[in-house]
Amino acid sequence: GDSVTQMEGPVTLSEEAFLTINCTYTATGYPSLFWYVQYPGEGLQLLLKATKADDKGSNKGFEATYRKETTSFHLEKGSVQVSDSAVYFCALQLDNDMRFGAGTRLTVKP
Amino acid sequence: GAVVSQHPSRVICKSGTSVKIECRSLDFQATTMFWYRQFPKQSLMLMATSNEGSKATYEQGVEKDKFLINHASLTLSTLTVTSAHPEDSSFYICSAIRLAGPYEQYFGPGTRLTVT
Numbered sequence: 001g002d003s004v005t006q007m008e009g010p011v012t013l014s015e016e017a018f019l020t021i022n023c024t025y026t027a028t029g030y031p032s033l034f035w036y037v038q039y040p041g042e043g044l045q046l047l048l049k050a051t052k053a054d055d056k057g058s059n060k061g062f063e064a065t066y067r068k069e070t071t072s073f074h075l076e077k078g079s080v081q082v083s084d085s086a087v088y089f090c091a092l093q094l095d096n097d098m099r100f101g102a103g104t105r106l107t108v109k110p
Numbered sequence: 111g112a113v114v115s116q117h118p119s120r121v122i123c124k125s126g127t128s129v130k131i132e133c134r135s136l137d138f139q140a141t142t143m144f145w146y147r148q149f150p151k152q153s154l155m156l157m158a159t160s161n162e163g164s165k166a167t168y169e170q171g172v173e174k175d176k177f178l179i180n181h182a183s184l185t186l187s188t189l190t191v192t193s194a195h196p197e198d199s200s201f202y203i204c205s206a207i208r209l210a211g212p213y214e215q216y217f218g219p220g221t222r223l224t225v226t
Contacts, residue, residue, distance in 0.1 A: 032214075036217070041220075041222070042219055042220065043116075043203050043217045043218050043219040043220040044154075044203065044205075044217040045217070046214075046216075046217075049214070089153065089154070093213070093214070093215070095213070096142055096159070096207065096213060098144075098156070098205075098215055100153045100154050101153060102152070102153045103151075103152070103153050105151070
C-alpha cells in the first residue's frame with residue numbers, strides 16, 4: 001500500500017545550521033506530498049506542499065522538491081532557528097487517503 | 111480561510127464516563143472529516159472517515175461502539191469516546207476537506223484527553 005518513510009530522529013542542530021530531513025514514499029498513483037509541523041501540544045500545521053513531479057514547495061525558509069525519479073520529498077532549510085524546534089511530518093495524499101511518516105523531532109540549540 | 115477548530119482543547123474525565131469532542135470547520139463546508147489519534151512521540155493514526163449524513167468508515171482495529179462519530183452537518187463532526195478507560199488517553203486530531211475542493215486536509219489543533 002501507499003506509505004511514507006522519513007528520517008528517524010531526534011535531530012539536534014545548532015542555530016544557523018543546515019537542515020535536511022529525508023522523506024521517501026511509495027504510492028500506486030500520483031500523490032500530492034506535504035510537510036506538516038507540529039509544535040508541542042498543538043495540532044498539525046501545513047508547512048509546504050507539492051502536487052506534481054518537479055514542483056518545489058517552500059515556506060518560511062523551508063523547501064522540498066517532489067522527485068518522482070527517486071520518490072522523495074526531502075525537507076531542507078539553509079539556516080535553522082531555535083523557533084524551528086518541533087516535530088515534522090512528511091505525508092502523501094492520494095484521493096482522500098492521507099498517509100503520514102513517523103515524524104522527526106527537531107531541536108535547535110542556541 | 112480553511113480554519114478547523116476543536117473543542118475542548120483539553121479534557122480530563124473519570125474512567126467509565128463518556129467524552130464528546132467537537133470538530134468544526136469555521137469558514138468552509140466540509141464534505142469529509144477525519145479523526146486521528148496520536149500517541150506520545152508517534153505519528154497520527156487514522157481512526158475513521160466521516161461524511162455528512164452517512165455512517166463513518168472506521169479503520170481496521172478501531173471499535174465503532176467505543177468511538178462514536180456523528181457528522182451532523184457540513185461544518186460539524188463529533189467524536190464520542192464511550193466508557194473511557196485510561197488507555198484511551200491520547201491526543202485526538204480532526205481534519206476536514208472542503209466541499210468545494212481542493213482535496214487538501216485542514217487540521218484542527220487537537221484535543222488532549224486524559225482518563226483517570
